[in-house]
Amino acid sequence: MADTQQVDPKAERKAARLAQQISGFATAHGGAEGQVAYLGQRGARIVLVGGDGDWGDVFAPSVEIAEKAVEKAGITVHENFDGEFAAKVRTGPYEWSRMAGIQVGGPSNG
Template identity: 70%
Template sequence: MADTQVDEKQSAKAERKAAKLAKQIGAFAKAHGGAEGQLAYIGQTGTRIVLVGEDGGWGDLVAPTHEIAVRAAEKSGITLHESFDGDFALKVRTGPYEWTRMAGIQIGGPSNG
């Protein structure tokens, strides 16, 4: 009986987290004219939900488990891609900050930090 209560509590907690993430995904999509995503496993930390807006804006969220990330994406209604390449990756628009930051990391340029 106790195991059932623990499972129910964990399930309810996971559902609340998925709902919260779905709400954040929805807000991102609304701010960027729609959104698509890709899930990236990041080890024990969980799963990163990478978001790309229709306007090229991008961002990410981290879910504690892959299952919660999948549930959040489903609840939000975004399209998920298997990988971050091709036409999906081409939608990302970066600005001067990202380019300077990448150059700083790669070739010793300014780090913006």
């Protein structure tokens, strides 16, 4: 039986553009790993952690497009953002002041 699943050309183009962004991040940061997080109707967030510990994210309109993008980019994808994967993130003074501010009277979160 023939495969009758339709491919949405707009979704394919979006996944390809996201894959280029992910690949660019990986090139700039000595490789990359990621995690796809479902955001409800807003789509999905792809959290990226570079080999150097820098991190960033990109957003996709759906989990399906996010998954295609990370597959096209060829990065390792984790189920959760915890454990060894989370420990790879390097945080700087800005992140620490923001986290402390939320907890103990530092800079506001808004």
